Structure formats: C-alpha cells, structure tokens
Amino acid sequence: MENKHRLLSILNVITVVLFLVSTWLVFAYAPLERTMGPVQKVFYFHVSTAWVGMLGFFVSAIMGVMYLLKGKRIWDTVGVSSIEISFVFFLIAIISGSIWARPIWNTWWTWDPRLTTAAVVELIYGAYFLLRQGVDEPQKRARFSAVYAIIGFFSVPLTFISIRFLRTIHPVVIGGGDPSVVGGFNMTGPMKFTFFFSLFTFSVLFADLLWHRSRLGRLASELEDLRLALTS
Amino acid sequence: MRDYLRVLWAIVWKDLAVEFRSRELITAMLVFSLLVILIFNFALELEVQTRESVTAGVLWVTFTFAGTLGLNRSMASEKDRGCLDGLLLAPVDRSAMYFGKAVSNLTFMLVVEAIVLPVTSVLFNVNLFHLGFLGVVLLGSIGYIAVGTLLATMTVQIRTRDILLPILLFPLTVPVLIAAVKASNGFLLGYPRDMIVAWINLIIVYDVIFTAIAFMTFDYVVEE
Amino acid sequence: MIEARKISKRFGLKRVLHDLDFKVPDGGCVALLGPNGSGKTTLLRILASLTKVDEGEVWIDGYRLSDQAALARGRVGFVSHQPLLYGDLTAKENLQFYGRMYGISDIQQRTAQVLELVGLYPRQADLVRTFSRGMGQRLAIARAILHQPQVLLFDEPHTGLDPDSVSMLDNILLDMSRQGHTLVISSHDPVHVADLVSRFDVLSEGELITSKGVEEIGVEHALAFYRDAVMGKGERRG
Numbered sequence: 001m002e003n004k005h006r007l008l009s010i011l012n013v014i015t016v017v018l019f020l021v022s023t024w025l026v027f028a029y030a031p032l033e034r035t036m037g038p039v040q041k042v043f044y045f046h047v048s049t050a051w052v053g054m055l056g057f058f059v060s061a062i063m064g065v066m067y068l069l070k071g072k073r074i075w076d077t078v079g080v081s082s083i084e085i086s087f088v089f090f091l092i093a094i095i096s097g098s099i100w101a102r103p104i105w106n107t108w109w110t111w112d113p114r115l116t117t118a119a120v121v122e123l124i125y126g127a128y129f130l131l132r133q134g135v136d137e138p139q140k141r142a143r144f145s146a147v148y149a150i151i152g153f154f155s156v157p158l159t160f161i162s163i164r165f166l167r168t169i170h171p172v173v174i175g176g177g178d179p180s181v182v183g184g185f186n187m188t189g190p191m192k193f194t195f196f197f198s199l200f201t202f203s204v205l206f207a208d209l210l211w212h213r214s215r216l217g218r219l220a221s222e223l224e225d226l227r228l229a230l231t232s
Numbered sequence: 233m234r235d236y237l238r239v240l241w242a243i244v245w246k247d248l249a250v251e252f253r254s255r256e257l258i259t260a261m262l263v264f265s266l267l268v269i270l271i272f273n274f275a276l277e278l279e280v281q282t283r284e285s286v287t288a289g290v291l292w293v294t295f296t297f298a299g300t301l302g303l304n305r306s307m308a309s310e311k312d313r314g315c316l317d318g319l320l321l322a323p324v325d326r327s328a329m330y331f332g333k334a335v336s337n338l339t340f341m342l343v344v345e346a347i348v349l350p351v352t353s354v355l356f357n358v359n360l361f362h363l364g365f366l367g368v369v370l371l372g373s374i375g376y377i378a379v380g381t382l383l384a385t386m387t388v389q390i391r392t393r394d395i396l397l398p399i400l401l402f403p404l405t406v407p408v409l410i411a412a413v414k415a416s417n418g419f420l421l422g423y424p425r426d427m428i429v430a431w432i433n434l435i436i437v438y439d440v441i442f443t444a445i446a447f448m449t450f451d452y453v454v455e456e
Numbered sequence: 457m458i459e460a461r462k463i464s465k466r467f468g469l470k471r472v473l474h475d476l477d478f479k480v481p482d483g484g485c486v487a488l489l490g491p492n493g494s495g496k497t498t499l500l501r502i503l504a505s506l507t508k509v510d511e512g513e514v515w516i517d518g519y520r521l522s523d524q525a526a527l528a529r530g531r532v533g534f535v536s537h538q539p540l541l542y543g544d545l546t547a548k549e550n551l552q553f554y555g556r557m558y559g560i561s562d563i564q565q566r567t568a569q570v571l572e573l574v575g576l577y578p579r580q581a582d583l584v585r586t587f588s589r590g591m592g593q594r595l596a597i598a599r600a601i602l603h604q605p606q607v608l609l610f611d612e613p614h615t616g617l618d619p620d621s622v623s624m625l626d627n628i629l630l631d632m633s634r635q636g637h638t639l640v641i642s643s644h645d646p647v648h649v650a651d652l653v654s655r656f657d658v659l660s661e662g663e664l665i666t667s668k669g670v671e672e673i674g675v676e677h678a679l680a681f682y683r684d685a686v687m688g689k690g691e692r693r694g
Contacts, residue, residue: 136468137468138468139467
C-alpha cells in the first residue's frame with residue numbers, strides 16, 4: 001500500500017487555499033452588479049464549473065487516444081476519472097445556472113445552446129457509463145470507452161453550433177456585444193479579475209480531484225488484480 | 233487499392249444478397265417506420281396548416297429510431313455465426329469492412345426512406361419531392377450511418393446490445409438531426425437560400441469528421 | 457512457415473498464453489494438443505491474426521503480424537469452431553463471396569473444384585441453413601482452402617462430425633500435407649491425429665510443455681505420451 005504522493009498533499013493544500021481566496025474575492029472583493037444584485041455572484045462559480053466540465057471531456061478524449069496508442073491501463077483509469085468528475089461538474093453548472101436563471105428569466109430551464117449542449121453532454125456521459133457497465137473484459141472495456149470518449153468529444157462543438165444557430169436567450173457575457181439582452185452585463189476590472197481567478201481555482205481543483213480519483217482507480221484495479229489472483 | 237474496393241463491394245453484394253433472400257431487415261424497418269408515422273399522426277392531431285411545419289421533424293425522428301433496428305440486425309447477422317471473423321480474415325485493411333458495412337447499411341436505410349417518403353407525402357398531404365429535400369435526406373442518412381455503423385460494431389459485442397445502441401447513438405446524432413430538420417424545413421417552407429446552405433454545410437462537416445474518426449478507430453473496435 | 461517468438465496474451469486478468477515460442481517449418485504438420493483452456497484456440501486465432509498479442513512477435517511466411525497482418529492473412533486459411541458461413545446464401549454463393557474477398561481470379565472454376573473436393577458439389581445450390589453440422593464443416597474447409605493458402609489452421613475440426621465427414625476431412629488433411637502445405641491442427645484426441653501429423657506440441661496453461669516428433673513417440677504410445685506430458689506438468693506444480 002503506497003502512501004499519498006507528497007506532491008498530492010501539497011496540491012490539496014494549495015487547492016483549499018485557492019478556494020478560500022476565491023470565495024473571499026467573490027463575496028467581498030467583486031462589486032455588486034447593478035441590475036441583478038447578489039444572485040449574479042453565482043456566475044463566477046457557474047462558468048467555472050462548466051469550464052471544468054469541458055476540460056474534463058477534453059482530457060478524457062486525450063486519454064482515449066493515449067490508451068489506443070499505448071495500451072496501458074492507467075490511461076483508461078484517468079479517462080474514466082475525468083469523465084466522472086466532468087459529469088458532476090456539469091451537473092453543478094446546470095443547477096447553478098438554474099438558480100441564476102430563475103430570478104432573472106423567471107424560468108428554471110430554457111432550450112438555449114449552452115444549457116442544451118450541457119444536457120446532451122450529460123447524456124453522452126450516461127451512455128459512456130452504461131457502455132462500461134456492459135463490458136466485462138477490462139481491455140475491451142477500455143478500448144470501447146476510449147473510442148466513445150473520442151467520438152463524443154468531437155460531437156460537442158457540432159452540437160453546440162447546431163443549437164446556437166437557433167434562437168438564444170443565454171447571456172453572452174464574454175465577447176457578446178448586446179447589453180440589452182436580459183441578464184447580460186459588462187464586467188468591470190475587479191469582476192474580471194475575480195472571474196479569471198475563479199477559473200484558475202477550479203482548474204486546480206479539477207487537477208486535484210483528478211489525481212485523487214485516478215489514484216483511487218489505480219488502487220482499486222490493483223485490489224481487483226490481487227483478489228482475482230487469490231481466487232483463481 | 234483495388235483489393236480494398238473489391239473487398240468493400242464483396243461485402244455490399246453479400247449483404248444485399250442475404251437481404252434479398254430473407255427481407256428481414258428492410259421489412260422490420262419499414263413496418264416500424266410506418267407505424268411510427270401513424271402514431272405521430274394520431275398523437276399530434278395535425279391541422280392542415282401545421283402539418284407542413286412538422287413533417288420534416290416527424291420523418292427524421294422516425295428514421296432515427298428505425299435506423300437502429302437496421303443497424304442492430306445488420307451487425308447481429310455477422311456476429312451470430314461467427315461471420316465477423318470471416319470478414320476479419322480478409323487480406324486487406326480492416327477499415328474495408330467498415331466501409332462495406334456502412335454502404336450496405338446506408339443502402340437499406342435509403343430503400344426504406346424511398347418508400348416511407350411517398351407514403352408520408354400522401355398521408356400528410358405534403359409535397360416532399362424537392363430535389364433539395366431529398367439531398368438533405370441523403371446527406372443526413374450518411375452521417376447517421378457513419379456513426380451508427382461504428383457504434384453498432386461495438387455494441388454487437390456487448391451483452392446489452394439492443395438497448396445500448398440507441399443510448400450511445402442518439403446523443404451523438406443531435407447535430408445531424410437538428411441540421412437535417414432545419415434544412416428540410418428550409419426546402420419545404422421556403423426559407424432564404426443562404427440559411428439552408430449553412431445547415432447543409434453543417435451536415436457535410438459532420439459527415440466528413442465522423443467518417444474520418446470512424447475510419448481511424450474502427451480497427452480498435454474489432455480487434456481482440 | 458510459422459514462427460511465434462515469446463508471445464503472451466491475457467484476457468482481463470487471465471493469462472492465456474505465457475512467453476510462448478512456437479515454430480513450424482515449411483510443409484510441417486503439427487498437432488496442437490492440450491486440455492481445455494490451455495490456450496490452443498487463442499494461439500490459432502493469433503496465427504490467423506484475429507487476435508493480437510500483448511507481447512512478442514509472430515511471422516507467417518515471412519510477414520510480420522504486427523505491421524503486415526493484411527498480407528499475412530492472404531497466406532492463411534482458418535477453420536474455427538464456428539462455420540463462418542451465411543445461412544441465407546447457398547454453398548456456392550458463400551464460396552463466391554469469400555473468393556471475392558481473397559481476390560481469386562477464376563472464382564467459378566475454383567469454387568467448383570473445392571466443392572467437388574469436399575463432396576458438396578451436388579448441394580452447391582442449397583442454402584447453408586439447411587446443412588447438417590458435418591456438411592457445414594466441410595463447406596468451412598472448402599472456404600479455408602479456396603484461396604490456396606500456404607498455411608492452414610484447424611481448430612478441433614473433428615468435433616461433432618459424422619464418421620463419413622471425419623474420413624473425408626482426414627483425406628483432405630493428408631492431401632494438403634502431401635502437397636507441401638503447412639498445417640496446424642488442434643485436437644483433443646492424440647490417437648486420431650497421430651496418423652495425420654509429424655509432430656505433437658502439447659500446451660498446458662498457456663505454456664508449451666513439450667514438442668516431439670510422432671515417429672519418435674511411436675503412434676501406439678501417442679495417448680500415453682500426451683497423458684504423461686499433461687500429468688507431468690501437474691506434478692511439477694503440485
């Protein structure tokens with residue numbers, strides 16, 4: 001039984017510190033937005049979690065390619081860990097988006113591109129988990145997961161674009177020109193800083209969680225190996 | 233290259249010959265499609281004005297569901313007598329098998345569509361015979377089959393094969409579905425030209441990307 | 457010529473083949489013996505390039521499987537447990553399909569030839585669905601030799617065959633051997649194959665435990681030799 005890598009412990013500490021700082025920034029440093037008030041602060045976490053979600057998908061697609069090329073089990077372990085984390089973060093993004101949306105647009109759900117794409121991605125993840133569940137042999141399971149993760153990842157931009165061509169009411173904060181869209185707002189200096197700090201914090205959080213989860217996955221595989229070796 | 237194409241066409245010919253004898257696959261897809269169209273007709277209680285605007289959507293939903301039937305049967309017929317191995321023994325690159333099956337699957341889907349479209353045209357009293365519309369049907373089917381064949385080859389090797397294929401396939405076909413319906417409506421309802429072209433471009437991009445990915449990853453799906 | 461060097465294969469956790477060396481010279485005729493689960497089928501499937509090895513290299517007639525598998529496949533004929541035939545097609549159509557897959561130039565003639573060889577010419581227009589196991593197996597053999605491969609691999613070909621089919625198969629095997637083809641036949645029955653091959657290779661738990669010429673063993677001692685080999689492995693472990 002190996003001990004936690006020292007770097008991982010350090011990363012844990014860094015993550016916690018970053019999170020505390022980020023929270024302080026969001027609640028104390030960033031100014032209150034004019035029209036929406038406190039609810040707008042959800043934005044910092046909402047976008048960050050969605051960002052992590054996409055990051056996770058990207059990572060797992062890379063892991064998929066690596067597994068197909070190299071064949072080592074660790075690529076598969078990191079791949080599935082990444083998707084699991086991404087699944088949770090997208091869920092948080094959708095829910096936090098709902099919390100933000102209710103007071104602004106007076107509805108819990110809209111069929112706008114970002115939200116709908118997130119929902120479709122969650123379904124792809126669900127399919128991914130079902131796929132893994134249906135294959136008993138580890139190498140085959142890893143290969144199929146890898147291929148599906150790759151195809152799934154490439155479908156996301158196309159899905160997003162196709163829904164985007166339809167009408168949208170989602171506030172386009174970054175790069176959006178029209179402030180008359182309900183819920184849109186322009187970011188001031190401190191807001192921008194808080195925003196990017198949040199993004200950074202969540203990225204570090206993702207890396208930390210990924211490392212933990214992958215480590216767990218690896219230990220679980222080793223345990224499985226030992227158990228099988230004993231009973232055969 | 234010549235060997236590659238020869239194997240590809242051998243597989244297509246074989247699939248068509250088998251289907252010609254048994255007619256299981258096309259019959260199943262056809263009956264299912266017509267049933268779905270009928271159900272939509274009752275469920276949506278369409279008035280004359282609205283019919284035109286939903287026809288494309290109804291058709292694409294039907295094709296999406298019926299398509300999985302065809303894909304499942306097509307790959308199952310290989311797996312069940314070990315014929316998948318037979319195909320893998322061919323002395324060419326494994327992707328020839330992918331393209332062979334994809335072309336057969338596409339042919340079956342087009343045959344079913346060729347029958348369902350006129351029937352729908354009559355039942356819904358909508359004229360579906362625009363060249364553009366038919367072109368969209370073709371392009372959309374290509375994208376669907378490109379991904380579907382790859383995934384069906386995967387799921388046929390899994391215990392839960394019948395329910396797993398739609399679950400794996402549908403989320404990935406959202407772009408094609410949306411673009412195909414929009415482009416179809418474009419032709420049927422007379423949208424502006426450049427808008428339709430945008431949707432068609434999206435379908436083409438989808439077709440190209442996914443055929444390429446399927447071609448590159450097919451080997452990993454069939455290897456042991 | 458077949459050469460497998462230090463090949464290993466595992467499915468999940470189960471190690472099916474372990475550091476195996478297997479070599480058959482041109483025109484050689486080898487029986488692959490061993491209890492169930494010893495790895496015979498996996499080895500044959502690897503040689504047929506249907507299964508990939510985790511470690512090691514395999515050469516078939518000079519083609520290395522890791523990067524020239526497609527070329528190697530043209531030199532191999534494989535008869536497996538399953539018939540690999542399409543029930544809704546006739547015997548002739550099945551062979552025509554495989555003929556096209558292998559790029560045979562004179563398909564009609566060659567098809568007729570092999571059908572004649574396996575005694576199925578009168579049934580060529582019948583759907584394979586209607587065939588008995590024996591006939592199906594015979595057609596499978598016809599399919600395997602259609603493209604005149606140098607190397608022929610048979611996975612327990614005698615299983616479930618009626619006596620007529622068995623003797624027909626044996627004649628074909630002897631013929632192939634006489635013509636100089638390289639044969640590997642896996643079997644449960646050392647006595648039966650002793651007449652057909654020139655070497656016994658015994659597998660157990662993924663390892664090649666012994667390899668001996670049949671002449672050296674003596675046909676009468678075939679069963680005893682096989683039993684000893686498998687037992688010996690068991691004793692050495694226990």
